[in-house]
Amino acid sequence: xxxxxxxxxxxxxxxxxxxxxxxxxxxxxxxxxxxxxxxxxxxxxxxxxxxxxxxxxxxxxxxxxxxxxxxxxxxxxxxxxxxxxxxxxxxxxxxxxxxxxxxxxxxxxxxxxxxxxxxxxxxxxxxxxxxxxxxxxxxxxxxxxxxxxxxxxxxxxxxxxxxxxxxxxxxxxxxxxxxxxxxxxxxxxxxxxxxxxxxxxxxxxxxxxxxxxxxxxxxxxxxxxxxxxxxxxxxxxxxxxxxxxxxxxxxxxxxxxxxxxxxxxxxxxxxxxxxxxxxxxxxxxxxxxxxxxxxxxxxxxxxxxxxxxxxxxxxxxxxxxxxxxxxxxxxxxxxxxxxxxxxxxxxxxxxxxxxxxxxxxxxxxxxxxxxxxxxxxxxxxxxxxxxxxxxxxxxxxxxxxxxxxxxxxxxxxxxxxxxxxxxxxxxxxxxxxxxxxxxxxxxxxxxxxxxxxxxxxxxxxxxxxxxxxxxxxxxxxxxxxxxxxxxxxxxxxxxxxxxxxxxxxxxxxx
Numbered sequence: 001x002x003x004x005x006x007x008x009x010x011x012x013x014x015x016x017x018x019x020x021x022x023x024x025x026x027x028x029x030x031x032x033x034x035x036x037x038x039x040x041x042x043x044x045x046x047x048x049x050x051x052x053x054x055x056x057x058x059x060x061x062x063x064x065x066x067x068x069x070x071x072x073x074x075x076x077x078x079x080x081x082x083x084x085x086x087x088x089x090x091x092x093x094x095x096x097x098x099x100x101x102x103x104x105x106x107x108x109x110x111x112x113x114x115x116x117x118x119x120x121x122x123x124x125x126x127x128x129x130x131x132x133x134x135x136x137x138x139x140x141x142x143x144x145x146x147x148x149x150x151x152x153x154x155x156x157x158x159x160x161x162x163x164x165x166x167x168x169x170x171x172x173x174x175x176x177x178x179x180x181x182x183x184x185x186x187x188x189x190x191x192x193x194x195x196x197x198x199x200x201x202x203x204x205x206x207x208x209x210x211x212x213x214x215x216x217x218x219x220x221x222x223x224x225x226x227x228x229x230x231x232x233x234x235x236x237x238x239x240x241x242x243x244x245x246x247x248x249x250x251x252x253x254x255x256x257x258x259x260x261x262x263x264x265x266x267x268x269x270x271x272x273x274x275x276x277x278x279x280x281x282x283x284x285x286x287x288x289x290x291x292x293x294x295x296x297x298x299x300x301x302x303x304x305x306x307x308x309x310x311x312x313x314x315x316x317x318x319x320x321x322x323x324x325x326x327x328x329x330x331x332x333x334x335x336x337x338x339x340x341x342x343x344x345x346x347x348x349x350x351x352x353x354x355x356x357x358x359x360x361x362x363x364x365x366x367x368x369x370x371x372x373x374x375x376x377x378x379x380x381x382x383x384x385x386x387x388x389x390x391x392x393x394x395x396x397x398x399x400x401x402x403x404x405x406x407x408x409x410x411x412x413x414x415x416x417x418x419x420x421x422x423x424x425x426x427x428x429x430x431x432x433x434x435x436x437x438x439x440x441x442x443x444x445x446x447x448x449x450x451x452x453x454x455x456x457x458x459x460x461x462x463x464x465x466x467x468x469x470x471x472x473x474x475x476x477x478x479x480x481x482x483x484x485x486x487x488x489x490x491x492x493x494x495x496x497x498x499x500x501x502x503x504x505x506x507x508x509x510x
Contacts, residue, residue, distance in 0.1 A: 024502050028479035031431075032438045037423065039291050040416045042067045046380055046405035050307070050387040058117040058303035065291035068114025071101040075209060075263035076118055077315055077379050077386075079186060080126070082207025082259045083239070084318035086331040087378035087398060089344060094333055095374045096239035097382075098207055098261040102215050104268060104290035104421060111265040112213065119211065121305040123186060126316055130184040137181050148177050187211050191218055193232045196260065197244040197253045205256070205329070206320070212264030216274050219283070230282055236260045237285045256328055262286075269432075271421060275361060284364030287372065287414045288421045311386040318382075318394060334378060334395065340403040347373060347407045354415070361422045362415075369410050374398075377406035433462045433472035438481060445506050449473065449482060451497035466497065473499050481505065 044052040044066060055073065059066040078099040087095045105111045151173040159169045182203035188196065188210055199208055212218050222229035235242050236258040244253040266274065268290075275283055320329035336344060348370040355366035381395050381402040440460055441449065451469050454460065463469050476482040482499040 024504060025480035027481045027502050027504055027508075029508075031475065031479045031481070032435050032442070037416065037420045039067075039420055040413050042070055042289070042291070042413060043405075043409060044070065046409050047073075048384040048387055051311075051383055054303055054307060057301060059114060059294075060297075061299045061301065061303055062110055062113035062116060063294060063296045063299070064110035064114035065294050067289035067291040068103055068105075068111055069117070071103055071287075071289050072115040072118050072263050073383075074099055074376075074379060075101045075261045076123060076312065077383050078375070079207045079209035079259075079261035080312055080315035081318060081379065081382055082204075083257050083331050084206055084320050085334050085378060085382065085394070086239070087374045088333040088335045089341075089374055093374075095371050095378070096257070096259055096331075097375055097378050098239070098259050099372075099375060099379070100237065100262040100286045101264075102286050102288050103263075103265045104271070104288060105265070105293065106267060109293045115263065117303050117305065118308070119187075122308045122312060123209075125309050126312055127184075127186050129313060130186060130316060132184070134181065134183050138183075141178070141181055144175075145177055145180075148173060148175055151175070193229065194244055194246065194253065196232075196236075197242060197255050197258075200255045200258060200260070201253050206318075207259035207261060210260055210262045210264075212262070214270075215264035215266045216270040218264070219274050230280065232258075233260075234280070234282055237282075257331070272432075275422065279361055279364055281364055281368075284361055284368055288417045290417060290420055307387075311383075314386040314394075315382060334381070335397055336374070336377070336403060337397045337399050340398070340400045343400065343403060343407065344370070344374070347411070350411070362419055365415065365418045365422075369415065372414070373403070373406045373410045376409055377403040380405055380409075429462065429468075430471045430475060433460075433468055434475040434479075436460050436462060437469070437472045438476060438479075441476075441481065441501060441505060442508060447501055447503075447506075449499040449501055451499075470497070 042065075044055055047055065047070070051073070055066050055069045058069045062069070078097045081097040083096070085097060087097065089095070103111045103114070155170060155172055161167075162169045179202055182199070185199065185203055186209050188199060188204075188208050189212070190196075191210060191212070196208065196210075222233065232242065239257045239259050242255045242258050244255075246252060318332075320331060323329040351366050351369040355363055355369075358366065377398045381398045384402065385392070385395050437449075437454075437460065440458065451466055451473075454463060454469050455466060463472060473482055477484055477499070481502055483502075485497050485499055
């Protein structure tokens with residue numbers, strides 16, 4: 001019984017010596033949650049009253065926590081703004097708006113239903129509007145391609161004739177056919193480098209929204225088909241230029257500014273696997289939501305999809321600065337209001353202080369916090385403007401209220417959520433098995449826990465052999481859920497591996 005604590009051994013010694021066992025203590029219920037911290041409440045007020053009401057209604061309709069609606073909204077807005085607007089703190093510090101967001105929850109916790117109102121009812125209409133006059137542009141390109149093809153065929157014929165007559169060949173057609181236009185789009189599920197780069201270069205210059213129902217499959221397979229997978233996505237976070245060389249095409253794909261927002265979900269048991277690799281900064285770029293499940297309740301009211309469509313369509317209509325012969329189109333930079341600069345400095349110092357007192361992925365997350373706050377401030381500023389009636393021009397600065405709201409969102413919500421997610425991911429197998437065993441005890445209410453019964457009859461995940469069961473049980477002994485086995489013997493004088501269960505647990509509803 002390796003790994004059993006000194007406290008558990010004391011119980012065994014007491015039983016052997018005939019001493020009366022000590023009174024039961026209060027069972028530590030945090031072990032069932034892997035001692036993970038409680039989730040903070042999402043501060044809906046940062047969106048302004050109109051969006052806050054819409055998020056509450058959408059969450060109620062989906063029987064989901066508001067977090068599962070708010071994060072897809074932020075991701076969608078950041079993709080729609082895309083390269084049309086970048087946040088600027090100082091002339092030398094600019095941040096793109098796109099965000100990478102992940103929602104965590106068990107199966108059935110309404111992660112996907114929370115996003116359905118946007119992904120099913122709102123964004124398809126936005127994408128339909130994005131297409132606009134694309135069919136006419138495609139028809140024009142095809143006509144031009146046919147004309148050029150005919151000119152090329154005539155030129156090739158003239159070259160052959162000139163060759164037969166020993167005359168100099170004629171000059172080729174001067175017209176160069178541009179790349180075939182691709183239908184504008186917002187959402188994408190294919191995450192291969194060449195596909196994403198191709199869309200950003202030709203179909204979605206403003207940006208893309210990657211939607212992944214299961215983040216783990218994508219993040220764990222980034223380098224499966226291309227060793228540059230992680231490097232590509234690290235560049236994508238910063239909105240940097242990227243050049244993709246292609247084996248089957250001599251012309252590379254050149255993306256002026258990688259702009260990809262991400263929204264996806266995962267289950268708690270997959271967190272450890274997702275975070276197992278060395279910290280290269282990729283995972284710390286994600287911001288997380290892992291709320292407690294909401295009791296299921298039917299809603300008789302649907303959220304106002306029309307409001308969301310019209311508001312987000314204002315973000316779709318934002319444009320980059322026009323291209324000129326000297327330079328391509330580029331973002332409009334939206335500076336932080338001068339009165340918010342002191343707030344930015346104070347916030348950045350607070351995040352540095354917090355970073356110095358922590359480690360691992362959480363340390364990396366704190367290192368990204370000031371840039372994240374600037375991105376969020378731009379998104380909140382634009383979302384509040386989009387929700388307002390009328391046709392006022394888009395904000396030319398990020399005001400103090402938006403930046404203060406972004407700082408509060410980072411410090412009071414996203415960083416505590418990161419601590420909850422990263423802390424759970426770092427739990428050992430024994431701790432996870434102990435939580436599994438604890439949930440079984442609450443559900444079945446046994447007065448004693450028999451190792452052989454668990455092995456042969458119950459067979460809980462991760463608890464298939466005696467060694468794993470004893471290691472998990474030792475943690476429950478420390479948490480006052482169990483007592484160490486007594487010295488009783490059974491068949492052929494073998495010791496009975498039976499752990500008494502704290503009677504207080506019989507009164508607790510799982």
